[in-house]
Amino acid sequence: MLLIPCPWCGPRAQIEFTYGGDADVRRPKDAMAATGAAWHDYVYLRDNPRGSHDEIWQHSAGCRRWLRLTRDTLTHAIIDSAPPTKEPPS
Numbered sequence: 001m002l003l004i005p006c007p008w009c010g011p012r013a014q015i016e017f018t019y020g021g022d023a024d025v026r027r028p029k030d031a032m033a034a035t036g037a038a039w040h041d042y043v044y045l046r047d048n049p050r051g052s053h054d055e056i057w058q059h060s061a062g063c064r065r066w067l068r069l070t071r072d073t074l075t076h077a078i079i080d081s082a083p084p085t086k087e088p089p090s
Helices: 036-044
Strands: 003-006 012-014 018-022 052-058 065-071 078-082
Touching: 003 078
Parallel strands: none
Antiparallel strands: 003 012, 018 052, 052 065, 065 078
Protein backbone atom coordinates (compact mmCIF):
# COMPACT_ATOMS: atom_id res chain seq x y z
CA MET A 1 0.00 0.00 0.00
CA LEU A 2 1.18 3.51 -0.81
CA LEU A 3 1.41 6.20 1.83
CA ILE A 4 0.34 9.34 -0.05
CA PRO A 5 1.32 12.72 1.42
CA CYS A 6 -1.76 14.96 1.08
CA PRO A 7 -0.58 18.61 0.96
CA TRP A 8 -3.40 19.55 3.37
CA CYS A 9 -3.88 16.48 5.64
CA GLY A 10 -0.41 14.92 5.71
CA PRO A 11 0.48 11.27 4.94
CA ARG A 12 -2.54 9.00 4.45
CA ALA A 13 -3.14 5.44 3.19
CA GLN A 14 -3.73 4.95 -0.53
CA ILE A 15 -7.27 3.62 0.10
CA GLU A 16 -8.33 7.17 1.04
CA PHE A 17 -7.54 8.40 -2.49
CA THR A 18 -9.04 8.04 -5.95
CA TYR A 19 -6.80 8.05 -9.03
CA GLY A 20 -7.76 10.80 -11.46
CA GLY A 21 -5.41 10.11 -14.34
CA ASP A 22 -2.33 11.45 -16.08
CA ALA A 23 -1.63 15.04 -15.03
CA ASP A 24 -0.09 15.99 -18.36
CA VAL A 25 -2.96 15.08 -20.71
CA ARG A 26 -4.47 18.23 -22.20
CA ARG A 27 -8.09 18.52 -23.36
CA PRO A 28 -8.60 19.99 -26.88
CA LYS A 29 -8.64 23.81 -26.58
CA ASP A 30 -11.79 24.37 -28.66
CA ALA A 31 -14.10 21.47 -27.77
CA MET A 32 -16.68 22.30 -30.44
CA ALA A 33 -14.11 22.56 -33.26
CA ALA A 34 -12.04 19.52 -32.24
CA THR A 35 -12.05 16.62 -34.67
CA GLY A 36 -13.07 13.08 -33.81
CA ALA A 37 -9.41 12.10 -34.06
CA ALA A 38 -8.42 14.77 -31.52
CA TRP A 39 -11.08 13.52 -29.08
CA HIS A 40 -9.99 9.91 -29.65
CA ASP A 41 -6.40 10.83 -28.81
CA TYR A 42 -7.48 12.76 -25.68
CA VAL A 43 -9.73 10.01 -24.33
CA TYR A 44 -7.86 6.83 -25.28
CA LEU A 45 -4.18 7.41 -25.99
CA ARG A 46 -1.84 7.44 -23.02
CA ASP A 47 1.89 7.12 -22.59
CA ASN A 48 3.14 4.35 -20.36
CA PRO A 49 6.19 6.10 -18.89
CA ARG A 50 8.99 4.35 -17.09
CA GLY A 51 10.20 6.35 -14.11
CA SER A 52 8.98 9.69 -12.81
CA HIS A 53 5.38 10.48 -13.79
CA ASP A 54 2.86 13.17 -12.75
CA GLU A 55 -0.63 12.01 -11.79
CA ILE A 56 -3.81 13.61 -10.46
CA TRP A 57 -5.39 12.09 -7.33
CA GLN A 58 -8.34 13.09 -5.14
CA HIS A 59 -8.30 12.68 -1.37
CA SER A 60 -11.84 11.30 -1.59
CA ALA A 61 -12.04 9.92 1.97
CA GLY A 62 -10.41 12.97 3.52
CA CYS A 63 -10.39 16.64 2.58
CA ARG A 64 -11.80 15.78 -0.91
CA ARG A 65 -9.25 18.04 -2.60
CA TRP A 66 -7.35 17.18 -5.77
CA LEU A 67 -3.57 16.94 -5.75
CA ARG A 68 -0.75 16.45 -8.20
CA LEU A 69 1.44 13.49 -7.31
CA THR A 70 4.83 12.70 -8.85
CA ARG A 71 5.43 8.96 -8.60
CA ASP A 72 8.11 6.60 -9.90
CA THR A 73 6.24 4.01 -11.97
CA LEU A 74 8.97 1.38 -11.49
CA THR A 75 9.27 1.48 -7.71
CA HIS A 76 5.97 3.25 -6.81
CA ALA A 77 8.04 5.64 -4.68
CA ILE A 78 6.32 8.99 -4.24
CA ILE A 79 8.66 11.82 -5.22
CA ASP A 80 6.44 14.88 -4.70
CA SER A 81 2.93 15.93 -3.76
CA ALA A 82 1.45 19.38 -4.40
CA PRO A 83 -1.79 21.22 -5.15
CA PRO A 84 -2.95 20.61 -8.73
CA THR A 85 -2.07 24.17 -9.81
CA LYS A 86 1.65 23.33 -9.74
CA GLU A 87 3.23 23.97 -13.13
CA PRO A 88 3.81 20.78 -15.15
CA PRO A 89 7.45 19.77 -15.64
CA SER A 90 9.12 21.12 -18.77
